[in-house]
């Protein structure tokens with residue numbers, strides 16, 4: 001066929017639906033699982049939706065993306081929320097992000113945290129370090145680094161923390177001592193809001209419903225239970241675990257690069273770099289109790305707790321109860337045996353290691369010369385949210401189908 005799309009997550013589904021919208025029908029999507037949606041899938045647990053890939057909310061910041069998505073699930077089917085997310089640090093429950101909300105802490109903690117920022121490397125004119133952990137100390141000072149940023153990120157990324165770079169800083173706090181001091185004196189938050197300041201969540205369904213509807217529109221062009229294991233760049237053919245082969249003019253791959261156990265026709269030095277791409281795995285677990293909070297989700301840096309985030313389902317999912325946790329798979333207590341619903345996401349976070357930008361730049365550039373395109377969270381190995389992958393998939397479909 002003309003286009004072969006690997007993976008039916010948001011990126012693959014968007015690319016395929018955009019082709020269809022343009023009148024192109026010569027494409028096939030190969031999906032490993034028995035249903036579409038990837039990390040954005042939902043299941044029913046205890047009578048209400050549970051997003052198996054963690055907390056999933058649709059950001060409002062890309063109106064053209066949402067306009068596209070609302071064709072499949074109209075805007076009336078979503079609730080719009082103002083983000084209420086909290087951090088529990090040193091017995092203080094404060095708003096997120098930390099640097100904008102130190103004013104909500106106990107007074108003596110405010111003084112300690114302000115001092116931490118005042119003597120941080122960035123405020124003393126020291127050179128910016130290139131390792132993520134060093135950067136945290138440099139940016140926020142010892143107190144905030146040790147009480148919050150280091151333990152929290154260690155819980156999320158575990159042993160890989162020391163390998164992370166600083167090039168993804170737009171996701172990280174931007175702190176000035178003067179603004180933090182003013183915020184404490186004026187008792188109000190400052191600075192730009194983090195992602196999802198406003199977000200949509202479906203009224204009746206989980207986030208996964210959107211992607212099921214997108215998959216339904218192209219149902220004759222998707223094959224499920226088709227785990228891709230090999231790619232041949234010379235013939236532009238992929239092979240699946242059951243031994244079938246598929247050939248196309250263009251291959252759009254949204255699956256993790258580590259999923260290819262065989263890569264043919266790629267220079268050896270490039271092929272070797274795929275092994276240096278790192279990722280972390282997350283398990284989600286359901287608890288039926290309601291929590292006494294209005295927060296949509298809460299961050300927990302406390303190293304004694306295995307999970308790093310709680311999603312308070314009853315605060316964003318209508319007529320539901322309970323909450324779920326997100327835990328790095330390396331922190332799971334394997335001895336613990338309870339009947340709770342759990343789901344392990346092997347590929348949850350593509351890690352922003354120091355080497356990654358160079359690896360991906362070379363890999364994607366070379367692949368494009370063969371008409372193979374890496375797309376989405378895994379195809380590009382980027383920490384993208386779903387709205388970003390949809391945006392990129394829309395752009396790539398426009399480019400390739402001209």
Ligand SMILES: Cc1cc2nc3c(=O)[nH]c(=O)nc-3n(C[C@H](O)[C@H](O)[C@H](O)COP(=O)(O)OP(=O)(O)OC[C@H]3O[C@@H](n4cnc5c(N)ncnc54)[C@H](O)[C@@H]3O)c2cc1C
Pocket residue numbers: 006007008009010011012030031032033036037038039040053054055056057058059226227228229254255256259282326348349375376377378379384385386387389
């Ligand atoms: C904990 C967590 C919270 C998040 N919160 C949000 C949020 O609030 N809002 C938001 O917008 N985004 C959020 N995201 C990000 C969101 O999950 C991703 O942006 C989105 O799923 C990326 O879509 P994708 O299609 O690129 O990748 P995926 O969703 O990972 O899809 C890849 C697809 O490829 C398939 N596949 C894998 N291997 C193979 C193979 N060998 N053969 C065939 N198919 C294969 C998979 O089964 C999957 O269907 C979150 C992610 C995580 C981990």
